[in-house]
Amino acid sequence: MEQIDNVTYKICMLKTYLKNNGCRITSQRMRLCRYLLTLKGHLTILEIYEKIKKYDLTASISTIYRTTALLCKAQILRQVQFGDGIIRYEQALLQNHYHLICEKCGKVLEIEEKNILSPQVLSSCCPGCKINYKQVNLFGICPNCLTTTKP
Numbered sequence: 190m191e192q193i194d195n196v197t198y199k200i201c202m203l204k205t206y207l208k209n210n211g212c213r214i215t216s217q218r219m220r221l222c223r224y225l226l227t228l229k230g231h232l233t234i235l236e237i238y239e240k241i242k243k244y245d246l247t248a249s250i251s252t253i254y255r256t257t258a259l260l261c262k263a264q265i266l267r268q269v270q271f272g273d274g275i276i277r278y279e280q281a282l283l284q285n286h287y288h289l290i291c292e293k294c295g296k297v298l299e300i301e302e303k304n305i306l307s308p309q310v311l312s313s314c315c316p317g318c319k320i321n322y323k324q325v326n327l328f329g330i331c332p333n334c335l336t337t338t339k340p
Contacts, residue, residue, distance in 0.1 A: 196226045199265050206263035221248055221256050222265075231269055231277040231288075231297055271297060271326055291331035298331060 203222055207214050224244050225237065232240075234253055241248045248256075257278055260266040267281040271290045289298040 196223060199226050203260070203263050203265055206265075212259070217247065217252075218256065218259075221252065222260065225256065225260065225266070226280070231271075231279050233275055233277055237278070272328070287327060289327045289329055289331065291334055292328055293330055293334040296331050296333070300327070 200219065200223060204214055204219075206212075221241070224241065228237065228240065234250065234257065237257070238248075238250050238253050241253060257266060261268060261278075261281070264281050266278045269277050269279050269288070271277070271288060273295075287300045289300055290296075291298070
């Protein structure tokens with residue numbers, strides 16, 4: 190039930206953004222956005238496209254590019270990069286989480302540690318700045334790779 194409430198909230202945010210920025214609210218756009226907001230993980234445009242094809246055959250890859258860009262501008266999705274030059278997308282409203290990228294298998298783990306970069310540390314590093322969000326990537330070895338490489 191929480192997932193539905195979260196998606197509904199984000200759809201309301203998007204509708205407000207569209208109205209405030211003179212954009213049309215079309216049924217295809219809303220259907221596509223609703224579906225994008227249910228996806229989990231860190232997906233590339235091509236991964237999103239493959240999933241969307243199964244859900245809505247009318248969405249072209251250019252429609253997905255435009256829609257993800259719109260959701261990023263509305264601060265509902267955000268781009269993330271994990272050091273491999275590939276742009277991925279995740280939910281933007283996830284706060285205080287970080288990513289551990291396994292250097293062996295490439296798996297990305299979500300870490301929900303609230304104190305990696307405290308507001309005090311950030312404000313001392315960037316006096317006079319307004320920080321909208323923080324993205325921290327940690328590189329190491331995931332638990333699965335650690336257990337499989339032990340002698």
